[in-house]
Amino acid sequence: MFDVQNLSYLAGRRPLLRDVSLQARPGELLAVVGANGAGKSTLLRLLSGDLAPSAGSVRFEGRELRAIPGPALARRRAVLTQQHSLTLAFSVQELVLMGRYPYFRGQPSAHDHRVVAQALQLVGLTPLAGRSYPTLSGGEQQRAQLARVLAQVWEAEAGFLLLDEPLTGLDLNHQHHTLDVARALVQHGFGVVAVLHDLNLAAQYADQLVLLRQGQVVAAGAPAAVLTPAHIRHAFAIEVELLPHPTLGSPLIVPVPRPAVAPGLWPTSNP
Template sequence: MFEFTNLTYKIGSKTLLQQVSGCARPGEILAVVGANGAGKSTLLRLLSGDLKPSGGELLFGGGPLAKWPLAGLARRRAVLAQQHSLALAFEVRELVLLGRYPHFGGQPTAHDHAVVAAALAAVGLAHLAERSYPTLSGGEQQRAQLARVLAQVWEAEAGFLLLDEPLTGLDLRHQHHTLEVARDLARQRGFGVIAVLHDLNLAAQYADQILMLRQGRPVACGPANEVLTCENIHTGFGLEVELLAHPRLGCPLIVPCPRQSTVAWTL
């Protein structure tokens, strides 16, 4: 379980995150939403251990995150970053095998290769296992990176995935497939998933809890029906919306309201 209380992060005199509290539990998906610059990625980097908080408390598995040994942490939680840099032309299976490094010493075992194959199948890329990673489309590269983090925590009990904008570059079908994979991990294997999402309707459809941020401060945290209100969305995004009931799922369906243009098109 990730628990964070009054989490704050500052760079010099600038506060990027201020007194943010929440809890991400095994078996659930926590979606972090907010406008650009709201502090979503900063929060995820704090939870991953990449950044050290300026204030507040951050616990993982019942103890301070900062006291976890790196090797043990790598076997319990995996992070899908927002941007990926890869200088070498790895095959896709070789890229995914990188996620197994915390689990073997000198050479990967047959089990490690089996996990790689299973992770690729889970994201629908088994047929591209031998392709060079740079030749993939942006969406295929994103799915390959997801397979890598899945492979990293494949055997973990109550493992965690931290996903920073995991739907970038994905078409509609694969957006839903990615969130279905996350949901299945949570429901069937007891994983906890923390995902930064931009699409509020997808967050409403798949997340158990939603944390909304605005300019580094929390707007609301809780179930979709409580967080995704017209008032909160206007506060967090500066957008007028109407809420409808989803015809099949019962979650909120968010419809932006048209507004008159404020752009001056003439000189």
């Protein structure tokens, strides 16, 4: 379990997170939502250990995160970041095998290769296993990276995945497939923390939500309690209506159309 208490982070003198507290548990999908610049990715980087808190604490399985040795932590939690800068011509299979690095020295075992094959099958990339990673589309690269982090924690008991905007570049089918994979992991005892932009997908798939605005928690809890018109107005500066989903029972969020931009605001050419 991740236990976050009174967490703050400063970039220079600018506060990016202020006094954030939350818990992320095995067997739950926790979605972090909010407008651009709300602090979502900063929070995930603090959970991953990539950043050190300016104040407050992050504990994982009862221990201060910074006190856990890197190799031990790598076997318990994996991180999918927003940016993937890999440009070398590794094959997809070789990329996913990187997720097994915490488990072997020198040469991977037959078991490592089996895990890679299973992870590729789970994300639907088995036919592309031999392709050069840089030649993939953006969505295919994102799915390959997901397979890599899955391979990293494949055997972990109550392991964790930290996913920063995992749906970037994915079409509608693969957005839902990725979240279906996350739900399947949750049902097997994993914990998942995912930064999501689509509030309707968050409402459908998440067990718990944390809604951020300007680095602070607006609301936290079950999706129906967090995704209210008042909370969304406060966090996103937009009016919405909530409808019951016709089959899932989750709230369906419909933005209220805004007035058209006044013609006088458009730039005009000189006569």
